[in-house]
Amino acid sequence: MRPALTRHLPEIVPFAHGLLQRALQPGDIAIDATAGNGHDTLLLAQRVGDGGHVYAFDVQEQAISATRERLEAHGVAYRVSVIHAGHETVQQHVQQPVQAAVFNLGYLPRSDKQVTTQADSTIAALEGIWQLLQPHGLIVLVVYHGHAGGKQERSALEDYVCSLDPATVRVVRYALANVPNDPPYVLALEKLKQVSAC
Numbered sequence: 001m002r003p004a005l006t007r008h009l010p011e012i013v014p015f016a017h018g019l020l021q022r023a024l025q026p027g028d029i030a031i032d033a034t035a036g037n038g039h040d041t042l043l044l045a046q047r048v049g050d051g052g053h054v055y056a057f058d059v060q061e062q063a064i065s066a067t068r069e070r071l072e073a074h075g076v077a078y079r080v081s082v083i084h085a086g087h088e089t090v091q092q093h094v095q096q097p098v099q100a101a102v103f104n105l106g107y108l109p110r111s112d113k114q115v116t117t118q119a120d121s122t123i124a125a126l127e128g129i130w131q132l133l134q135p136h137g138l139i140v141l142v143v144y145h146g147h148a149g150g151k152q153e154r155s156a157l158e159d160y161v162c163s164l165d166p167a168t169v170r171v172v173r174y175a176l177a178n179v180p181n182d183p184p185y186v187l188a189l190e191k192l193k194q195v196s197a198c
Ligand SMILES: C[S@@+](CC[C@H](N)C(=O)[O-])C[C@H]1O[C@@H](n2cnc3c(N)ncnc32)[C@H](O)[C@@H]1O
Pocket: 033, 034, 035, 036, 037, 038, 039, 040, 041, 057, 058, 059, 060, 063, 085, 086, 087, 088, 103, 104, 105, 106, 107, 108, 109, 115, 116, 117, 118, 121, 122
């Protein structure tokens, strides 16, 4: 484990994990849109507990196997549907209200760097998950954008989230402002609860 460098301002991935842990309760439904090596899937599965469920998507067989292995090693595989399909197909696979979802954009570490998330499918998945998301539900994106194609995806994603109606969604960005070389950052979207005017 890396030593803690700060007390109040966590690094990017711990910050994303903290948001997800606060948004989820035992019994909830969660989505890992980019399973990869299964680190986020495991966190979600541990958080939703025996009564909850996680849907984890990836397009690469290597990622599906790695995620299944990690879940089995921790005894929580039964809480997760590991789905070998693009996250843009989310509505074909998930029909339940969802409390939280996570994306780690970019490529699978130590694998084919040509297989990366893409703006069009990322935004299609966001729209699909949005339809399933409960009021106060949370979508967390860890945006890796240093690779080829990363800036294009980041730019399209930023345009998309900045165009969303602030009356229905709060969009927050958490980034290390004084670190060089395109460090990853977090975009988080909370679905606002509509209150009826009486
Ligand atoms: C940065 S990695 C994810 C890391 C992962 N969260 C972890 O904990 O190890 C990005 C993953 O997105 C996957 N991916 C790319 N396009 C996708 C798509 N359309 N749907 C689902 N996964 C996709 C890649 O195969 C890769 O495994």
